[in-house]
Amino acid sequence: MKRTLRLLLTVGLSLVCVSLFAQKFPNYPIPQQPDTLRILGIGNSFTDDGMMYLPELLEAAGIRNVVLGRLYIAGCSLERHCREYAGNAPAYIYYKSTSNRWETVSKKATLLDGIADERWDVVVLQQASGKSGIYPTYQPWFGRLVEIVRWCCPNAGACIAWQQTWAYARNSQHRDFGRYEKNQQLMYRGIVSSVEQLMRETSVEVVVPSGTAIQDLRNTALCDSLDLTRDGYHLNPGTGRYTAACAWFQTLVAPAFGTNVAGNGCRLAGCSSVPAAAFAGGEGGTTGLTLELPCNTGRSEASSIKAASWTDIASSSGSRTSAEETSPAPFCSCPQTAGGRRRAVNRKTHVPLNFIRGKS
Numbered sequence: 001m002k003r004t005l006r007l008l009l010t011v012g013l014s015l016v017c018v019s020l021f022a023q024k025f026p027n028y029p030i031p032q033q034p035d036t037l038r039i040l041g042i043g044n045s046f047t048d049d050g051m052m053y054l055p056e057l058l059e060a061a062g063i064r065n066v067v068l069g070r071l072y073i074a075g076c077s078l079e080r081h082c083r084e085y086a087g088n089a090p091a092y093i094y095y096k097s098t099s100n101r102w103e104t105v106s107k108k109a110t111l112l113d114g115i116a117d118e119r120w121d122v123v124v125l126q127q128a129s130g131k132s133g134i135y136p137t138y139q140p141w142f143g144r145l146v147e148i149v150r151w152c153c154p155n156a157g158a159c160i161a162w163q164q165t166w167a168y169a170r171n172s173q174h175r176d177f178g179r180y181e182k183n184q185q186l187m188y189r190g191i192v193s194s195v196e197q198l199m200r201e202t203s204v205e206v207v208v209p210s211g212t213a214i215q216d217l218r219n220t221a222l223c224d225s226l227d228l229t230r231d232g233y234h235l236n237p238g239t240g241r242y243t244a245a246c247a248w249f250q251t252l253v254a255p256a257f258g259t260n261v262a263g264n265g266c267r268l269a270g271c272s273s274v275p276a277a278a279f280a281g282g283e284g285g286t287t288g289l290t291l292e293l294p295c296n297t298g299r300s301e302a303s304s305i306k307a308a309s310w311t312d313i314a315s316s317s318g319s320r321t322s323a324e325e326t327s328p329a330p331f332c333s334c335p336q337t338a339g340g341r342r343r344a345v346n347r348k349t350h351v352p353l354n355f356i357r358g359k360s
Helices: 002-024 045-051 054-060 078-086 111-115 141-152 175-180 184-201 210-217 239-257 322-326
Strands: 037-043 066-072 092-097 102-109 122-125 159-163 289-295 313-315 347-352
Touching (some): 045 066, 045 159, 045 210, 054 066, 054 239, 184 210, 210 239
8 A cells, every 4th residue: 555655656646846847947048159059850841831931031030050950740749749759759850951951861760869869959849730729739748758858868958949830821621720620810829829938838939930931921912712722721832832931941040140030032933832923033032021030039028928919011112010019029039148148229221132033
């Protein structure tokens, strides 16, 4: 009897410790002016969508000292990542970019293979898309995955960050869309609320707001019949992926090197999903539109996120919409000083949507 009680007590204490770790795990800022910045994304196809064009943006910015990694399992949730680690299963495709070009390292990698491969400065996690707006599915798996990263990453001071994913297209046939009554706004609000709760209850402060960027862009002329997706949920290879990559760059790369995605000369060919009317500069020119990125600092502001305010389309003449003037700026990465303290700033940057018209 005493042995059983001791066993139950041990299990109970273990669960409490895991819960406390999830809430109070140590986190660290994005490094400032590093010799090399190393960013790892652990996720699924939505991680792929967000990171795909980062090498192109980096190359256009003249930044060649960033190492990128992606650990991919289709549709992988936080829970499955933890289970794959426990089984040491070679279930991942591991992609890596060391010279601004993606290469496949292994099609049979384990989670440990990717995490231990580099002294990652930033590790970006996310939930499976269908569960991203349902916070109870985050825990305890988020906390356990953070613990795995802390144990296995050669850099004990890595920043644990989060990608806020996007809601499905209004006409999406994804099986998980029913969780949100097949309502895009309901799904988006659920995602926003879940990320707010994650930030309140854990030490996560750096969030890549891909979902808000996409949602705002859906209210512009650049939106198409599939709401910037290629199949109702994955981002299209033009406007969708480019916008998400801008969010990743501005959140993770810009504060590290004191740069900005505004003015980035990246030109992406074959973007047939972008309306021809958007290309004010003609063949090889820019769209003539700019994407507004309000970059908010401070955890208190981050927890007051509202729908549709992260990106706004303004004309090339610099005119702004009324929504831009009145909407609160949502979360973004917080610029850090050399000592890791936040700068008390609230800035806006103009990000050009630079696409080359695809040949018909």
